[in-house]
Amino acid sequence: MATGTSVAGSPERPLPAGAYIPGVAYDEMFATDGSIRGHYAALHERISELSARDLAERQRIQDQLFLLQGITFTVYGAEASTEKIIPTDLFPRIIPANEWARIEAGLIQRLTALNMFLGDIYGEQKILKDGIVSRDLVQGAPSYRREMVGLYVPHGAYVNVCGSDLIRQPDGQYAVLEDNLRVPSGVSYMLANRDASRRAFPSAYRKSGVRAVDRYPDLLLNTLRSMGSELSDHPQVVVLTPGVYNSAYFEHAYLARLMGVPLVEGRDLVVHDNCVYMKTTAGLQRVDVIYRRVDDDFLDPLHFRRDSALGAAGLFNAYRAGKVVIANAPGTGVADDKAVYAYVPQIIRYYLGEDTILPNIETFLCREASQLSHVLDNLEHLVVKAVGASGGYGMLVGPHATQAERDTFAEALRANPDNYIAQPTIQLSTAPCLIDGRIEPRHIDLRPFILAAEKTVVTPGALTRVALKRGSLVVNSSQGGGSKDTWVLSEGKTS
Amino acid sequence: MLTASLDYSDSAAETAAIALAAIVDPKVAAARSTPYEAAMNLAFDRDSTVSVVTCLALARENARQMRDQITTEMWEQLNALYLDITGPNSRLAFDEGSSSFLHRIVAGLHLFNGAAEATMSHGEGWRFLSLGAYLERAHLIARLLDVAFDKSRPDAPDRDHLVQVSLLRMACALEPYLRVYTSDIRQAYILEFLLFDKEFPRSIRFTTARIEEHAKALSRYAEFAAAAAPERLAGRLSSLLEFTDPAELATIGAGEILRTVTAECGRIHAAIHDSFVAYPIEQRLHA
Incomplete structure (x- = not known):
């Protein structure tokens, strides 16, 4: 489909211009006439100055940095298990301010409506009574939790942390492929990739006017505290992880550390008289808000899966009694079910009376x-x-x-x-990537992170996932996918 | 969280000692293989529970489990060390210069201790970390002396000059010893120094005093009666070392004291576990 820019013979020289040939998909850096899109100007200029050897060296240093920080996943087999980094491409993907404004508005609209939908189906069920969404589709879904019916959720925010998957279609329009409303992950990579790209291209980063993402942990903590504000003036927040063998453990520890709150496992939690405590070396300490990175099924062996050792017995009763907040709330999965997904435009219209800003994929x-x-x-x-x-x-x-x-x-x-x-079948957009010393187009998607409690906010950045195999459309890290940083530019820095 | 921290410092300390042992005297460990092979196995044998690579892998795994409790400086130092010894070129590096390779590992562990000292808040977590390290150190030195100077063991190594120097080096004690006793190296002096010296950080007296200090400080974080048990045991052990007259050593026998130290370290460890980790929930609910 696309041929790369060969540098085999001249490692000291910059990569020759014009040899990067995008495929039929929308390319993030090059317009169809071959010109550079304006928001990529500073980065492109810098890349053209660097020799193939410089680029390879920057990539090597970057990989080393991920390894040192322990941002790895484990590959079992062979002699002892080995750890690998998730490949992070050297070149950031860039989104201009006007495009981001639309993405942001679309994501806020979507999550607002979905939270209202959750409040409704676990409450009065008006949308089901009005026949907009069929009752058996919702109540028949395995992710529908009858236990949640009639429960009070602060701010009506069932989903506090959301990581939607967006794609860009051949006409350049963004669309939502999936709403991840359960326990979305990847935000630590957004933050770690930013550290890396800032080191790789410091001057292009400065010149481009990139919006900062480092406040994410702070915003996350505010969101969680706001969920617990009715329980305490200083709600104790904890991060609940399935444990060190979970593939996202790095992220759990990372977020706990950056928020400055304890990281706990189910066995560290004790429920007594519907109050949740964590066992510490100094005794038991009351817990108000649990940012759980454990699936619904494993939260409480008394209510959900009996064989689960990852949660705490009695946790759900404590939640039901209003003595603790679980974020995201149990039962949010019903709203990102693939069949319910098809109804999101109707759901937005029903609750907000608005047209959908970010369209669905035709389903x-x-x-x-x-x-x-x-x-x-x-x-x-x-x-x-x-x-x-x-x-x-x-x-x-x-x-x-x-x-x-x-x-x-x-x-x-x-x-x-x-x-x-x-x-x-959807054609994802492409972005230039450094592959074996060549710059080649690879398919990418976009996972921004949305936080919702009293307010709904979108962090100006995202995880861009990359399908590293030529022509492949599969971006999952378990299947040979990688990632790259995402630069969202501030106003006045657009093309 | 806590057990992890203890194991963690344990293995780090142990690793240092073993790496040191490998540098100076590989034949102590495995008489049947060549010194080089023995040192190689002490460094890289993943099936051995005491090899450097096993200890570092364990320490790192424990550090990962309590990643939110330790600082990035500590984590990165330990991780770098682990990556160094497990990296694709580590055996080659060992081949081409085993002593400089091992020296790098030992220096790396000292750096880790420095990072812990300089970047971690000296609060509860640090107290546990230090307590674990000193407990392990006291235990290790006691075992080392017991094995090296026990006359009843038929396989006790020759007490020649070289072995005695090696022993001091294994305990990182050669230079501090020389400052006190000059180059007059004798078994009785070594025992006296490693048991009773007040200022040397690897003497048993020094380590047991620190154990008492940290145990006492920790009981302040936990306001319940059971927390006093480790403190009491640690105080008793520390007093034994503080008030025993070195001159009596010849009559009571060093072996007696050394075995008491080993046994008491085990009891303190168990008491800490019972008081701070495996405590009955009911006791604390109304605390």
């Missing part, structure tokens, strides 16, 4: 007979996903599947249409 609900037949007729063009599954499981990528695979999947679809949705 066919196989539960509707007419849409099912369309899906079955067009399997070779569509991606079909199981509603409850995530992480790329239970999925058919039509264009890449064999006829036999499609036939098998078609049977499964007819047998249980409620369980599936279908979307067109």
